[in-house]
Amino acid sequence: MISKALPKHMYRDPAEIYEARELKRMGCKACLNHRLVLDRVMCGDQRNELQEGVPKIGRRCKYFILR
Numbered sequence: 001m002i003s004k005a006l007p008k009h010m011y012r013d014p015a016e017i018y019e020a021r022e023l024k025r026m027g028c029k030a031c032l033n034h035r036l037v038l039d040r041v042m043c044g045d046q047r048n049e050l051q052e053g054v055p056k057i058g059r060r061c062k063y064f065i066l067r
Contacts, residue, residue, distance in 0.1 A: 023066075032065040 010017055028034040028041045035044035045063040 028061070028064075030066060031061070031063075032067040033063055 023030050028043055031043070033043060033045040033048075034041050036042075043061055043063065045061075048061065048063050
């Protein structure tokens with residue numbers, strides 16, 4: 001049987017859901033520390049040595065600062 005119920009994180013304020021999806025889609029572009037290198041968005045925080053050069057770290061990065 002296929003359920004037509006929404007995932008549990010979708011049962012809250014629609015504005016919060018939309019904002020969370022938009023931030024996830026933007027990834028590092030939403031972060032104050034992002035840098036553009038050859039048209040690729042990368043983490044520019046100096047403390048971020050392990051993830052440096054990896055595109056779209058975004059919300060997973062512990063140095064993510066919303067601008």
